[in-house]
Amino acid sequence: MEDIAEPSHVELLRRQLRGPWHNMLLDKWVGRGELDYEKYVRTPELLALQTPPEQRVSPDELMFQAVHQSQELWLKLLAHECVETVGELDQDQLWEASARLERVNRMARTLTSQLGVLETLTPETYQIIRRSLGSGSGQESPGYNAVGLAAQGLEEALTRLLWRRGVEPAVLYSRPGLADLKRLCEQLLDYDESYQLWLYTHYQLVRRTIGVDASVKALDGIPTRVLPGRMMKPLFPVLWAVRVEMTAHWRREGGHAPGESRAPAKGEAS
Numbered sequence: 001m002e003d004i005a006e007p008s009h010v011e012l013l014r015r016q017l018r019g020p021w022h023n024m025l026l027d028k029w030v031g032r033g034e035l036d037y038e039k040y041v042r043t044p045e046l047l048a049l050q051t052p053p054e055q056r057v058s059p060d061e062l063m064f065q066a067v068h069q070s071q072e073l074w075l076k077l078l079a080h081e082c083v084e085t086v087g088e089l090d091q092d093q094l095w096e097a098s099a100r101l102e103r104v105n106r107m108a109r110t111l112t113s114q115l116g117v118l119e120t121l122t123p124e125t126y127q128i129i130r131r132s133l134g135s136g137s138g139q140e141s142p143g144y145n146a147v148g149l150a151a152q153g154l155e156e157a158l159t160r161l162l163w164r165r166g167v168e169p170a171v172l173y174s175r176p177g178l179a180d181l182k183r184l185c186e187q188l189l190d191y192d193e194s195y196q197l198w199l200y201t202h203y204q205l206v207r208r209t210i211g212v213d214a215s216v217k218a219l220d221g222i223p224t225r226v227l228p229g230r231m232m233k234p235l236f237p238v239l240w241a242v243r244v245e246m247t248a249h250w251r252r253e254g255g256h257a258p259g260e261s262r263a264p265a266k267g268e269a270s
């Protein structure tokens with residue numbers, strides 16, 4: 001009799017994961033795209049966007065693709081939220097704008113932590129996946145381009161808001177009564193910092209996978225060495241320039257010598 005090998009445990013599990021699955025609590029079949037959740041989230045389309053197992057060049061390709069796809073979704077959302085913030089700033093709805101910037105900041109931090117997952121990709125596996133990427137470039141990312149454009153709009157909206165209030169950016173940190181505007185600017189700066197941190201994390205990812213050196217070129221021929229210069233470019237230069245301006249006007253007078261007693265001298269009112 002012919003000896004037919006039993007499928008391994010892992011093979012059986014892989015087959016099961018293709019679905020559909022009977023959910024005992026619901027007594028319904030999940031994975032056929034017939035349920036309201038699946039219809040609203042459009043899971044049939046969404047989950048068909050990744051290369052199927054039998055066509056993957058490496059088991060890690062699913063992770064590589066899923067992280068890239070999720071990054072695009074988060075970038076899309078980030079750009080959308082920034083555009084909404086522009087509308088709120090133009091309507092002088094500062095509380096709403098501030099609440100939304102909190103959301104924007106959480107999203108920017110999420111982008112960075114997601115890249116951490118991709119950092120587990122080891123260089124030899126990336127060398128394999130890389131063969132199927134054509135001559136694609138990060139500059140071709142729709143989300144990256146949208147976020148850059150939305151940030152420009154945000155900076156212009158801030159300029160309009162400050163102009164309506166008759167305030168120069170540097171004055172925010174010296175004149176009393178401008179706490180709402182100051183808070184908003186600090187939130188924008190938080191966003192800018194988080195965004196640059198995302199690009200810095202991406203730089204380390206590139207360094208870990210293909211290396212950064214004059215000899216290392218991206219698939220589109222761009223040397224990886226260009227990345228550090230680009231990742232340091234802020235979204236809102238005006239807010240960083242304020243710090244430089246303040247430091248230029250800083251004077252040492254009025255402080256205490258290190259180690260000097262700060263207790264009031266005898267007879268001096270406290």
Ligand code: HEM
Pocket residue numbers: 067068071072118121126136137138139141144202205206209210217218219220222223224227230231
């Ligand atoms: C192993 C994973 C990755 C590698 C090896 C990699 C590699 C590179 C390289 C070499 C560049 C510079 C040349 C160019 O513009 O194409 C670049 C740029 C870029 N990548 Fe990636 N990347 C990876 C993952 C990602 C992910 C997940 C994103 C998320 C959207 C991303 C977004 C970008 C963007 C926006 C740029 C342009 C940055 C700039 O020009 O300052 N990359 N990437």
